[in-house]
Amino acid sequence: MANIVIFGATSAIATECAKLFVQRGDHIFLIARNAERLAVLESDLQVRAGSDQRIGYAVADLNQHELHERLYTKASECLGKIDTVLVAHGSLPDQGACEQSVELTLNELNTNALSAISILTIGANLLEAQGYGALVAISSVAGDRGRQSNYVYGAAKGMLTLFMQGLRNRLAKRGVQVLTVKPGFVDTPMTQAFDKGGLLWAQPEQVAQGILTALSKGKDEVYLLWFWRWIMLIIKLIPEWLFKKLTL
């Protein structure tokens, strides 16, 4: 039984993770922006949970970085010691709109990278001090290489991936696991606009299962589903002079 804090708990992947955590007997603290959706998730988890399991929650807009410290305090008040921090919030920017708006671009970078980095910074110090625990952040395969179709999102996730890498290097000596999750295409409301034909699409349930497995195996990085590791390897190997001519 672990004590787990989930930032961005109502995202499809985080929701499925929360269900699996509760099924496993964990205590959890949920944080999300939309109060109505959070209440819906909380009562769902209450039905799944045993009477001795603690499920707490707080409503917060994670783009307000000054709240992050207090959210950890609230989580600790509910759970006691925190074992695992899952950072799952994010948005899928409209790349075309970003190209026309500096403000929108910076907002998206804030949501997908800076706010996550703020949360992870506080969490890292907390876990480092107690000498155990796990930090998990949902990055993306999009962060492995900048592509014209979504490089704002890609840049944010790439930053998150690099930050996690450094954190891992630092915390490995302190008994803290740092797990970067890189999902490929996931069939969620966030990706509603896509035509979801083909074998590359995963369900959030599969991704969540993959996260829990990677977490329990002490992994550093996991591509979900597994074949994305090889797809991204090929994409990363294409030389830039050729890559820039492609439409990806």
Add this chain to the structure above:
Amino acid sequence: MYHSWNMNPKVGKQYAQYFSERYQELPKTNHSMIAYGNGRSYGDVCLNSGGTLILTKRLNHFIEFDPTSGLLKCESGVLLKDILDVVASRGWFLPVVPGTQFVTVGGAIANDVHGKNHHSHGSFGRHVASFELLRSDGERLVCSPASNREWFESTVGGMGLTGLITWAEIQLMPIQSTFMNTLSQRFESLNDYWKLMEQAKSKWMYNVAWIDCLAKGRELGRGVLTSAEHTVKPMRSAEHKKKNVSFPLTPPISLVNKVSLTLFNSMYFHLPRPTQVVPLHYLPYFFPLDSIYHWNRMYGKKGFFQYQCVIPPQHEKSAVEALLKTISDYGLGSFLAVLKSFSNIPTAGLMSFPREGATLALDFPNNGRKTLALFNELDQIVRQANGALYPAKDARMPIDMFAAGYPALYEFQRFIDPRFSSSFWRRVTR
């Protein structure tokens, strides 16, 4: 890319919109709409060619569960699997489950699904205490047998056409253990089936027969009757170890063919079976096929059809015999051939499929015109016996069969939401 489980019929472009929050409004669209849950029906009741599919897959939260009364409230996209996973170990069970647990609550209501215990529990809708129906004009009707009764009755078995079910309350049934006592009995002919089933119905809660659809002559209708009941002795500590596999890809042609089927049927029929009662976890008992993900792929790219009819009691013996004769002469069914019995327990729905009599269900690989010609022959037998076909399992029934099988059709039409429609509905009412 949104299709039904049997990959038939093929339909044109569909627009998909998630409906993930039960408080939200229906999508603004100029097309007609139909709810699409987990796509496990065997036809086009869940499809909408040229229209919008309302995806309820993420409308999948529990709302409330009272462990003393067994009343469960959940959103309509919750899978029966999710429910059983949570409640079975706490001493509760769904009073009616179909052959797969991968269907949504909304789908189970809209098709008023049945299980192997119709003779004791009727169909799914009878155990629904209430639900919310969201209409395209924004109205939200809380329906139960006591309030908005007409809407309740038209929505149970209403094929999703009366609006969107957002949540439902289900009265669960208490169980003592997650295990089943099961008994399998071989029968050598159709005559023996009727006798055996008659006895079994009074003794066991669940009864279903597998039929060797290739057997001919004196062996016509031979098969195996499996009876079961929930174990009374608590055995909760023993959990079922899941060993699920997946059918990895779709072969170009069907793996179900004359050779494989003849082999399987004869082996399965002659398989040595214990003569006494055997305990079995509820998962392999109720949902043996669920442990093979994507089993529908074994029928190849062209997919398959299911044919399920119900024959009223006065004609059941002659009609089932005639149906089986026609099928065995055709020479290719599938190993999924099932014969059960429906009781006269009334349904909660106006358009529900279950009614007193015998119900036969078979899968057929899609061999194009040959298969459809066989269905026309089977239709003839069902028509003459005043039977009906099951919309949730249908990809091709003629208009007159639908009208004849569903006399409440005219009354039902008043309750259809003007913005809702499905490929099935347009096909059978054109």
